[in-house]
Amino acid sequence: MGLVDDKRAEGGDYDLCVVGAGAAGLALAFAANLQGLSVLVVERGGKTGAPDSGKAHFIAGNAHDPLSHIARSGIGGTLDIWGRRCVPFDPEDFERNAEPDWPISYDEYARWVGPAAAWLRVPDAFVPGAPAGWTELNGVRADTSEALSPATLTADLRRQCREDSSAPHLLISAEAVALNWQGTSVVGVMLRHDGAIRHIRARHVVLTGGGLPSAQLLLAEAARHPGRLSGAAQLGRGYMGHLTGSIATLSFHDPIRARDFAYAIDATGTPWRRRLLTGAPEPRAAFWLESPDASDPDHRSGELSLKALLHGTPAGQMARHLANIASDPGGALATVAARWRQGAGAPNRLVPGLARYRVAYHAEHLRELRNRVRLAHLPGALDLPPLEITFGFGHATVSGVVAAHRKLAEALAASGMGALHLSGSDDQLLQKVTATARDGYHQIGLARMATDPERGVVDANCRVFGTDNLYVASSAVFPRSSQANPTLSIVAFALRLAKHLAVARATPESRREVA
Structure with missing residues (x-):
């Protein structure tokens, strides 16, 4: 049916209420709808994207960009400002056996990479093989890639939401402000729509509106109902993102080798390019070349x-x-x-034949407990206070980025392929990395996935600990940031959750693992 009004939404009896119409929310809603669930998506924005109107207080010296820069409300959410990069997690992200760690295996995650790639309209061949001569780089991989999702994806999703008669129900300009409870179960969502409060009934509720909005609503519920969320002590702690920038250039001994790292177009018309990838020691970092x-x-x-x-x-x-x-x-x-x-x-x-190329990096943000999100004040019954955000990059993360560059430099020199040029001492390079270290776009780890509520906020199926039917589907559940851009994995977990909810609907065991 697509767009519905508030009276139709309030009068419905839904299997699933999805809070947020971004990538996770739409992927989850369409997948669950196809599997027979009745679905309502509620979105606080309108038919098109607009800068997020949320408010936040930032601690002095914060490395977090303003909400108006990093987020969009409306159908499609932050896909409006997304860089379109599709990159999966790597097996190494699941194999480090260090706290915090993933409560699922890489193989379980990898099952959903292909469906997520299809939803984002890119092929799932993210390991194209290293180009000739690049197979032995002393711990630096040259066989991984990123693909670009079509520029038309967001517009196509909006059109589908408006015009597809078989689409899930979608209520826009509706902000979720509180949850209705019956014991440990959520029985509905309270929305503010055109100044009025509407009550939506649903058997399952999933928060998908980005890491910060999801954490904001959960923090408010934890404050209103102390003890209800078993992992409330972990909520909002260890906030992560990524470091991006450039502090180096690269020259090839044979200039033609730059073509190995230029964008290519595959048989489906999808642009893709290779990335150079460093592993242990942490943090992991990806590099690519730019003119x-x-x-x-x-x-x-x-x-x-x-x-x-x-x-x-x-x-x-x-x-x-x-x-x-x-x-x-x-x-x-x-x-x-x-x-x-x-x-x-x-x-x-990537212009061929140049003497030097700019080397850009996208690096893992190591978890730090001082990074956290809190409510600026206690919530009212139907009030979501602004967030108080503490966010920065510690020495271990920043120095790790410099170490990753040194490792890449050693690998290139040993291979005879080229040379990485770093100007300055390690202290000077640390200052350069720190000067451009800002994020807020990726919003990772605020409600992280774990084996129990002593370590996280949601379980392996993204269900909030202490509840029967409240879930989170966003980068907030990732226990690690990895080096990878998060959108592909956000969609993968959303599709996995849709399957879990369809299985739960068909069986009396609502917490059954996805088969």
């Missing part, structure tokens, strides 16, 4: 100089850019051809 800043004429590329001129370059650099174009007319023509061939959402081209 240097087009505005700096020192790159000596006609292609990049033409790009700089097309985007407007300072008059003082004009002569040097024109000289680059004159000495590299083929590169300039490549820019024109690429702009003509590429459609919306095409990835940035």
